[in-house]
Amino acid sequence: MITDAQKQAIKKSWKLVVPIAETAADLFYKRLFELRPEYRRLFGDDMTSQKRKLIRMLAFIVKSLDWSDAQWKDVVSPEEDLLLVILALGRRHSELYKIPDESYDVVGEALLWTLDYGLGDAFTSEVRDAWAHVYTLLASAMKMAGSTAIDTGDPIKAREAAQQRGQEALVMQASEAGVDDEQLGLSGEAL
């Protein structure tokens, strides 16, 4: 969950990033490739278009923080639906670009570094925490969307692997949500 104070901190700092967005994108990739030179080859030659895509995607995510509770109930096209956009983005990262889950941490680090460098004094600890929180949520959703892909040609193994993942996810969800088997009248060990 993202608090109202965090939303305000993100929106306010994003307004300061917009006028320097292209420079910020340059800095971000420069920092990322300094931290992990081996990631350069994951990207195509045309970094200009990649930088623009990243800026547009971040702008879209920041904008969706403005949605009111009522707007979340509106029916929107899949391209405007934050959840679907993020799930599809996560899926492309894992299946098409073959991005390993571990790389999300260093990308988050490069993002925070860029904001720190670009915003200067405006990058307060409150702003930092808000971006770190939103990035973690985003990265978790993207990784989760990617992990639904099960890479095996054998249907029996695929089913077993899928069941295992489904089971793990359910156990985690149930404990997070405080859902209790006994209250549901479900007895026994098996899910």
Ligand code: HEM
């Ligand atoms: C919250 C995290 C991230 C966001 C918002 C994000 C955003 C994007 C966007 C908007 C694109 C454009 C293409 C598309 O929409 O599919 C893209 C492509 C790409 N991203 Fe990410 N990304 C994230 C994390 C990562 C991570 C962790 C890596 C690992 C190095 C990565 C590497 C790439 C690569 C290799 C491409 C394809 C570039 C190409 O086509 O040349 N991204 N990303």
